Amino acid sequence: MKERALQLLRTAVGSPGAQFHPGQWEAIEELVKRRGRLLVVQRTGWGKSIVYFIAAKLLREQGSGCALLISPLLALMRNQIEAAERIGVRAETINSTNTDDWPKLETALLAGKIDVLLISPERLGNEEFMTRCLLPVAARIGLLVVDEAHCISDWGHDFRPDYRRIVRILRSLPRNLPVLATTATANDRVVADIKVQLGPTLETLRGPLVRESLHLENIRIPSQSARMAWLAERLPQMPGSGIVYTLTVRDAEHLTAWLQLRGINARAYHADREDPERRELEGMLLRNEVKALVATVALGMGFDKPDLGFVIHFQRPASVVHYYQQVGRAGRAIGSAHGVLLSGAEDDEIADYFIRTAFPTVDEVQAVLRALEAARTLVNRNALQRALNVRPSKLDKSLKFLSLESPAPVQRDGSGFVRTAVRWEMPVERIEKITLLRRQEQARMNAYLATPGCLMQFLSEELNDPDAARCGKCANCTGKRLGAAYSRDLAEEAARFLESLNQPIEPRKMWPAGASFEDQHGRIADARRAQEGRALCHWGDDSFGDVVRDGKRDGHFADRLVGASVELIRGRWRPRPKPEWVTCVPSRRHAKLMPDFARRLAATLGLPFVECIEKTQDTEPQKTRQNSFQQVENLENAFTVDAKAVRAYPVLLVDDMVDSRWTFTVLAWKLLEAGSGPVFPFALADSSADDGE
Amino acid sequence: MHDGLSADTQAVLLLCARLGQVESNGTKPLTPKQYGVLARWLRERSMRPADLLETRGRTELTGSQIPGVDPEAVAALLDRGAALGMMAERWANRGLWVLSRGDEGYPARFKTYLGHGAPPLLFGAGNPELLQSGGLAMVGAREVSEEDIEYARRVASACAAQGIAVISGGARGVDLESMAAAFDANGSALGVLPDSLSRSAVSARYREGLMAGRLALVSPYDPEARWFAYTAMERNKLIYALSDAALVVAAAAESGGTWAGAVEALEYGRVTVYVKTSGAPEGNRKLLARGAQPFPDQPWEGLRSLFVPPPREASLFGSALGPAPPPSEPEPPSAVPVAGCASPEAPRAAGTPRTNTEDVFARVLPVLLAALSTPRTDTDIEESLRLVPAQAKAWLKRACDEGRVRKLKRPARYVAVQEGPLSLFSNSDGRMGEPQGDTP
Numbered sequence A: 001m002k003e004r005a006l007q008l009l010r011t012a013v014g015s016p017g018a019q020f021h022p023g024q025w026e027a028i029e030e031l032v033k034r035r036g037r038l039l040v041v042q043r044t045g046w047g048k049s050i051v052y053f054i055a056a057k058l059l060r061e062q063g064s065g066c067a068l069l070i071s072p073l074l075a076l077m078r079n080q081i082e083a084a085e086r087i088g089v090r091a092e093t094i095n096s097t098n099t100d101d102w103p104k105l106e107t108a109l110l111a112g113k114i115d116v117l118l119i120s121p122e123r124l125g126n127e128e129f130m131t132r133c134l135l136p137v138a139a140r141i142g143l144l145v146v147d148e149a150h151c152i153s154d155w156g157h158d159f160r161p162d163y164r165r166i167v168r169i170l171r172s173l174p175r176n177l178p179v180l181a182t183t184a185t186a187n188d189r190v191v192a193d194i195k196v197q198l199g200p201t202l203e204t205l206r207g208p209l210v211r212e213s214l215h216l217e218n219i220r221i222p223s224q225s226a227r228m229a230w231l232a233e234r235l236p237q238m239p240g241s242g243i244v245y246t247l248t249v250r251d252a253e254h255l256t257a258w259l260q261l262r263g264i265n266a267r268a269y270h271a272d273r274e275d276p277e278r279r280e281l282e283g284m285l286l287r288n289e290v291k292a293l294v295a296t297v298a299l300g301m302g303f304d305k306p307d308l309g310f311v312i313h314f315q316r317p318a319s320v321v322h323y324y325q326q327v328g329r330a331g332r333a334i335g336s337a338h339g340v341l342l343s344g345a346e347d348d349e350i351a352d353y354f355i356r357t358a359f360p361t362v363d364e365v366q367a368v369l370r371a372l373e374a375a376r377t378l379v380n381r382n383a384l385q386r387a388l389n390v391r392p393s394k395l396d397k398s399l400k401f402l403s404l405e406s407p408a409p410v411q412r413d414g415s416g417f418v419r420t421a422v423r424w425e426m427p428v429e430r431i432e433k434i435t436l437l438r439r440q441e442q443a444r445m446n447a448y449l450a451t452p453g454c455l456m457q458f459l460s461e462e463l464n465d466p467d468a469a470r471c472g473k474c475a476n477c478t479g480k481r482l483g484a485a486y487s488r489d490l491a492e493e494a495a496r497f498l499e500s501l502n503q504p505i506e507p508r509k510m511w512p513a514g515a516s517f518e519d520q521h522g523r524i525a526d527a528r529r530a531q532e533g534r535a536l537c538h539w540g541d542d543s544f545g546d547v548v549r550d551g552k553r554d555g556h557f558a559d560r561l562v563g564a565s566v567e568l569i570r571g572r573w574r575p576r577p578k579p580e581w582v583t584c585v586p587s588r589r590h591a592k593l594m595p596d597f598a599r600r601l602a603a604t605l606g607l608p609f610v611e612c613i614e615k616t617q618d619t620e621p622q623k624t625r626q627n628s629f630q631q632v633e634n635l636e637n638a639f640t641v642d643a644k645a646v647r648a649y650p651v652l653l654v655d656d657m658v659d660s661r662w663t664f665t666v667l668a669w670k671l672l673e674a675g676s677g678p679v680f681p682f683a684l685a686d687s688s689a690d691d692g693e
Numbered sequence B: 001m002h003d004g005l006s007a008d009t010q011a012v013l014l015l016c017a018r019l020g021q022v023e024s025n026g027t028k029p030l031t032p033k034q035y036g037v038l039a040r041w042l043r044e045r046s047m048r049p050a051d052l053l054e055t056r057g058r059t060e061l062t063g064s065q066i067p068g069v070d071p072e073a074v075a076a077l078l079d080r081g082a083a084l085g086m087m088a089e090r091w092a093n094r095g096l097w098v099l100s101r102g103d104e105g106y107p108a109r110f111k112t113y114l115g116h117g118a119p120p121l122l123f124g125a126g127n128p129e130l131l132q133s134g135g136l137a138m139v140g141a142r143e144v145s146e147e148d149i150e151y152a153r154r155v156a157s158a159c160a161a162q163g164i165a166v167i168s169g170g171a172r173g174v175d176l177e178s179m180a181a182a183f184d185a186n187g188s189a190l191g192v193l194p195d196s197l198s199r200s201a202v203s204a205r206y207r208e209g210l211m212a213g214r215l216a217l218v219s220p221y222d223p224e225a226r227w228f229a230y231t232a233m234e235r236n237k238l239i240y241a242l243s244d245a246a247l248v249v250a251a252a253a254e255s256g257g258t259w260a261g262a263v264e265a266l267e268y269g270r271v272t273v274y275v276k277t278s279g280a281p282e283g284n285r286k287l288l289a290r291g292a293q294p295f296p297d298q299p300w301e302g303l304r305s306l307f308v309p310p311p312r313e314a315s316l317f318g319s320a321l322g323p324a325p326p327p328s329e330p331e332p333p334s335a336v337p338v339a340g341c342a343s344p345e346a347p348r349a350a351g352t353p354r355t356n357t358e359d360v361f362a363r364v365l366p367v368l369l370a371a372l373s374t375p376r377t378d379t380d381i382e383e384s385l386r387l388v389p390a391q392a393k394a395w396l397k398r399a400c401d402e403g404r405v406r407k408l409k410r411p412a413r414y415v416a417v418q419e420g421p422l423s424l425f426s427n428s429d430g431r432m433g434e435p436q437g438d439t440p
Helices: A002-013 A024-032 A048-061 A078-086 A096-110 A121-125 A127-138 A161-172 A188-198 A224-237 A249-261 A275-286 A320-327 A347-356 A362-374 A381-387 A392-403 A428-450 A455-462 A488-500 A545-554 A559-573 A593-605 A628-635 A662-673 B007-016 B032-044 B049-053 B055-061 B071-078 B081-093 B108-117 B146-161 B174-184 B204-212 B229-241 B256-268 B282-289 B361-371 B378-385 B389-401
Strands: A037-041 A066-070 A091-093 A116-119 A141-146 A179-183 A202-206 A214-220 A242-245 A266-269 A292-295 A310-313 A337-343 A410-413 A416-419 A503-505 A533-538 A581-584 A613-615 A639-641 A651-658 A679-686 B096-100 B121-126 B136-140 B166-168 B189-192 B215-219 B245-250 B272-275 B405-408 B413-416
Touching: A002 A024, A002 A048, A002 A078, A024 A037, A024 A048, A024 A202, A037 A188, A048 A066, A048 A078, A048 A116, A048 A141, A048 A179, A078 A091, A091 A096, A096 A127, A116 A121, A121 A127, A121 A161, A127 B081, A141 A161, A141 B081, A161 A188, A161 B081, A179 A188, A188 A202, A214 A428, A214 A455, A224 A249, A224 A337, A224 A488, A249 A266, A249 A292, A249 A488, A266 A275, A275 A292, A310 A320, A320 A337, A320 A428, A320 A455, A337 A428, A347 A428, A362 A381, A362 A392, A362 A410, A362 A416, A381 A392, A381 A628, A392 A410, A428 A455, A488 A559, A503 A679, A533 A545, A533 A559, A533 A651, A545 A559, A545 A593, A545 A651, A545 A679, A559 A593, A559 A679, A581 A593, A593 A651, A613 A662, A628 A662, A639 A662, A651 A662, A662 A679, B007 B032, B007 B049, B007 B071, B007 B081, B007 B096, B007 B121, B032 B049, B049 B055, B049 B071, B055 B071, B081 B096, B108 B229, B121 B204, B136 B146, B136 B174, B136 B229, B136 B256, B146 B166, B146 B174, B146 B245, B166 B174, B174 B189, B174 B204, B174 B245, B189 B229, B204 B215, B229 B256, B229 B361, B229 B378, B245 B256, B245 B282, B256 B272, B256 B282, B256 B361, B272 B282, B361 B378, B361 B389, B361 B413, B378 B389, B389 B405, B389 B413
Parallel strands: A037 A179, A037 A202, A066 A116, A066 A141, A091 A116, A141 A179, A214 A337, A242 A292, A242 A310, A266 A292, A310 A337, A533 A679, A581 A651, A651 A679, B136 B166, B136 B245, B166 B189, B189 B215, B245 B272
Antiparallel strands: A410 A416, A503 A533, A613 A639, B096 B121, B121 B215, B405 B413
């Protein structure tokens, strides 16, 4: 059999003299001969896909069914598919984007024409997909492959809720089905945890993690704008193309805009980008058509570019495993590559935010359960939102958390949710343990930043690599450093750039499903809709965020904000048709605050300020109303517009904060009804959440 | 083995459960009878079902001769491991559990009283300990009087007060009301369902009881199975087998599942069947004539004293036999009952004392008529009663010849004849006649 396997390898890689990498044949043998269970911990590039392609092929030749590959990758890499095709392995993917192909793929699967089927972990939770597509053919699966297997461990750095389902499937598998779990990053603790999940018969195959051509260096530059200056100067000198990692989507966007402004070909990559765009961006980086992708952790698993020249972290990542996995993408098939960890003043705050919000709170979860228990039938998401005062993203987080518990207290059924008869309590202890672990992981990252020793050795030891040793390449080994120096002028420019950032306020187009506002449903008529607006800054930014916060506290917004607003409106925004008058959203709590600011703003713009909106009843601040139904309900009778005062020209509608956009939406509707020209919303700060990735 | 399914249960699921596959897609799971044959084959080789998952078992299987069982088909069934993992995950997610005959929690009563008719698999939700505790079976038609319902609720409350579990079938009417009343009175209830366990287990009706550990729902069928007259009949045996005594609150005479189940239990003669006597329908009176006992009048104190074997003359057929001795059933190591099954395809009452001269058609007829309460084709009957085509045709022909079934033309269909005193199936007991529209 080994000869046959070797023959397949040589055909696959197109090289008649090729030999297996250490461990590859052993892995294939374990799966095919012993139908065993195997965990492979090998760095990216070792050739995991070759193992399961050849194992799948050999099993097929013995009459087994196809291999099911569960992977968070969007698709197999082109070169992997080509290698598979060369040995006659047909690999197909079934996902939400190719539903039209399902019947065809199903037929092919049943006819035994597909050898490797790729699905994402999320698919396993889709009842329709499972019932219609996967279960009917699941009888023919002869090998199960779980990619990025560290995700199945509670202790994995990248624990993903959807992997909880995979764990349950793995636990129920009979021992006659071969299983291959693969990961590039797992320390002993994670391996032990995976072993618990997959049973004692699990064999582990572990390779060295050291990246021989990677130069690691840690640089501390507290100020964001200084780090931006450093990047603008140093990126062009880096070899090839690479990745700059940020912790939040907003930072990825801002940094990209800054680098572009400095003439660097950078693009932002994060979870808010649609799949096709993400694939396109990955392709651009693969082909060296960009200098850098500025990315969140969304660019991670499965991305494989052997000649990646550098990986720079703009902020400190969550753990050593995260860091190794990200920085380890660089420096494989390239003589020399840089792995630079910049750390900043905001690192702790961001890390803390992610740790605190990783799980829904007991109250959030209990509220969802109570609402479902009160219902006798299925409840859909909209109805839950109406009943509960929670943000949609938080509701989803609670629902997902609950439905992935085992056994699950909440079950999804089509578009609805139902409380099952499972007795359940919030797993407080598990959450505490994981939270504690996250904090320990942060502490290890700080230790990494502080270590005077070899950086690669530190990482390898943290990952329990038995071959950990001094690398002789990192800044601490060689004393050769890029260093923290940056141009003061550039840093000042970066600071101004940060100040100048402003947030578009997209007009809302739909009333909330199931809710009504003055008997309006569904689409908001074009003629009653706000124009695109702007916010001067984000509430959390270090540009104007603090100044707005001070203003709210002191009951007076500083003139600096007026100046910056005028600069934004006249300079970068330039709304058209040009506003010809200014009005503001009143507040009964701070009656003078907004009119005072709007009057000064209008005066500087040379426009009349007209007070034409009256707040007729106290409402709870929109901030405390967490979802659309409640927000619109909150606003229905809150304001009246004095139609006599309204002018038939374009107007600038000013408020201090924007979050849900319902206040702007409702007031634009009322102003337009009263005969105003187009309404341009403007807010000092955008306080909507940024949940990372 | 870590938590979850035992290796034996895994093997039995692979062999006997649908596991989400569509029937048309290749290999069909083994019928309980085929499984019985295979289980005997395993025993003869000192193997357990789990051994089929090992190389040794697979090697033994290859090329061996097992009557009525194709070793290659068995091998293909055993290769459905991924499907098993996915289905088991789905069941676990809904709070369902599954037991096979070798599992510790599998009710000993099934093995003792049903012998090889004990279902190979038992799916359930709620507190599995209720399977062991015995109790009073309470059954009755779905369409019953307010008075009967009230009566059922009072008996169930009395059971609850005396720590006796109520065992029933989860159908609308007496079944559901008895279970609910027992639960309302802080007692326990066990429902044996013929269909849709998966849906029932998450229904609001049962939620509180399941969560409180005072209710269990079980079914020998796939948790997503639909309702069939045949399966509803089969599950009656399980209700009686789990009980220490039975109370028929209201049965339509010679018609419907309640009647058929009670008659079967009387014939088997293991538990005493009691009937409500005052203001009861004709069926109850006729059951008395067949050996059922009158349920005592209030006050109901010491209901446990009713848990006595039936009087000998109770059984019409097997009076000489008395209460059937439990089939001797060597259990572990394999824990798989001997499959000494030589019976024909007839859906024979499992565990019924066997007589070699019995005309099986007499037993088949009620099932057949139940299935034909609305016109159906011979193919429908084949499928819903799981018959080979020739058997279905033969029985349909005989039923026609005896004037119990009428044949309709274009398309050819069969329907039960409903007339005068011969009518076995009034519509008062829909459980036998038509699938439940609104599954509990």
